[in-house]
Amino acid sequence: MNNQTETLGKKRNLASDISRLSKDYMSVVGIILLAIIFSISSYLKHGAQYFMTLQNWTNIMLQSSTVAIVALGQSIILLTGNFDLSLGRNVAFISAVGALLMKNVGMNTGLVVLIMFALGIVLGAFNGVMTAYVGIPAFIATLGTQYIAYGLAKLLTQATPIPNLPASIGWLGRGYVLNNIIPISVIMMLFVYIVAQFVTSKTKVGRNIYALGGSQEAAFFSGINVKRYTFGTFVTAGILCALGALVLMSRLNSVAVTNGQNYEFDAVIGSIIGGISLAGGKGRVIGTMFGCIFLITMFNGFSQLGVDPFVQDVLKGIVLVAAITLDVVRNRKKA
């Protein structure tokens, strides 16, 4: 009897190990598959390799880095069982303020960077206060912030792009290290993800975040300050918005109200593909980085194949629904 239960336990562990591994690294496998498919189709369509080139991959990684930095904030919020709709427009608003201060006011770049981060904190804190302390559903509170941020961004820029930013921030989005191969923005992305992965998986703070996502009530009844943690995750997301805004404006060397557009949704798709559950409390943040790279790789490949950009929007919608379906199926309890 005892032996039987023991082997049963082991079997169950093996099965759960496999399912966990496939979940954690599904996006990595996905990226490899996409790479193979697009390399072959590049040959078939153009008779030459345009996809599997250093330049194209640098491009993919550059694009991924900004989305992924913002998506990290979304992932942390998702882990607690909340949601932030304002992230993309926050990026636009923060960039707009930054660009105006640099170009029109001529403020010192370092100071502007500080102000941009402060702004990110303020936006995150607003979401956090409304959600954690006032008790408005995150969905509604952050939808409000989204409109406020977008409106302010349009107002400030008069919906006109601001090009040619000071050279002093150029290195962030367009700089390279190691024989000019590795973009600095990618290093930035790796850095924030490694830190976040460590914090979420190894520290007390991280454990409490997962507990919150599992059950806010149980977390509260274990002595965790649920409100403070909820607030903290929104502020963290705000800070990451500011970093994302900086890297993006530097890479594009321009600020427009479309900067960061739809990032909040791309972040959700990336998070879910990366294994984070919409229900909260499950998944690893590092997965989100791969999820975002997967997403960008896919659209890069489609563009090279000449798929109509409007069709790409449709595809994005399909990927979002598919990813959420996958999440729901994955979390469905066995009868």
Add this chain to the structure above:
Amino acid sequence: MQIRLDADMDKDYVLGLKGITKRFPGVTALDNVSVDIERGTIHGLIGENGAGKSTLIKVLGGIYHPDSGVIEQDGKQCVFTSPIEARRAGVSVVHQEIKLSETLTVAENMFLGNLMLKGRQLVDWKGMRRRAQEIVEDLGMDIDVNETVESLSVAKKQVVAIMQAINNESKILIMDEPSAVLTERELDTMFRIVKDLRDKGITIIYISHRLDEVFELCDNVTVLRDGMHIDTLPVADVSKQQLVEMMVGREMGLEYPKETAPIGDTVLEVKNLKRGNVLKDISFKVKSGEVFGISGLVGAGRTELARAILGIDSIDSGEIYVRGEKINYHSFKNAINEGMGLIPEDRKLQGIVQVMSVKKNTVLANLDRVSRRGVINAKLEEQYSKEYVDKLRVSTPSMDTEVQYLSGGNQQKVVIAKWLFRESEILFLDEPTRGIDVGAKVEIYRLINEMVNEGKTVIMISSEMQELIGMCDRIMVMHEGKKMGEMDRDEVTQEKIMALCV
């Protein structure tokens, strides 16, 4: 043998289950179960969690389809492929989590999916209200049929669900643990209604955890264990002890294995605690090594008292002393730091983080003890959680199993382990054995013994009077936010408590 067979021939069976088997991946939930149900009787269905009770109800209610076996109604084979078909055949289920439309009225709910019509399309509201009123009066209930369901008490909601079944002209009414959410007084009303229905010829299948109810209410009883049919017999022919042994499949020791621990100094003193209408001037003292019970009906303010002492709810006035020192705190966190802990009422929602592992749940309230500078030491975590899980005899496939997959009793042990790991000295246990198997209950009682033997203090809130009488050194009775009295173990009786409860 012959005689028994003849007797069986006389009986009129309204429902017969013949060799029902239902398998799920990895488990056989029902294994060749055959039960006959006599017409116009109350038939108890008992068994521990996982015995197959719910699966059986779902098969009867048309939600699950058996892998093999047949159901016979009035001697004829029948197949229910959906709840609607079952309802048409006169089988209604009153689920534990009552499924009513909260924002609709009582009358509207009773006719849900079965509206009375005037002509072909128009709804006959007047007719429905009249019919609803008739049923309410028939049951001798005081319910306004124009009231929305959300404003009713849980007990009345259950009655509405029963009225729905009556209205559907059900011949067989299946009730899934109705008593779990009722107070003693509401229970009396429920029993009366159920007996009335039986006398009108309706057959009732009554699922319960509480054996006392089976004896009070049922004519026959069926025991299930591990998906197997153990026995079906008249309640008059069996003792409580025998039923328990059939359910757990082994001999049971004492129902309440109370051990008296050495009593020490006063550790918690509450003076003149007031909070709005819920707590009216409550004072009491508890010593170390004591199990202090708080009795009262649901709504008497028992949980509210615990919440106020634990800093979860604010108080209007009053003082709290821990080990003689007055404490001023504003949050649950402060109370925890004063050495208090809470095993909350709703285990699944408040006690455990279901999707987290046994290991992580065990250390959750005291991560500082397994971390250094905020970083968790995995080795220490594994070692400590293992120690506590072993100490509390939690039965789990592994430390990394998600707590949601454990049985109720083992989940509750994890919650207790969490507070023992926090080294809490004053533990509030709010309904610690609710929804837990008979066998596992005794284990929880043993843990209570162990806690007080180690000099801790246990404050136990419970709706099960027997449990308080069996386990507590002292019992305080509350009613409508007031302290009605306090009794020592040697003078307490159920009658004395009841007299103070109302």
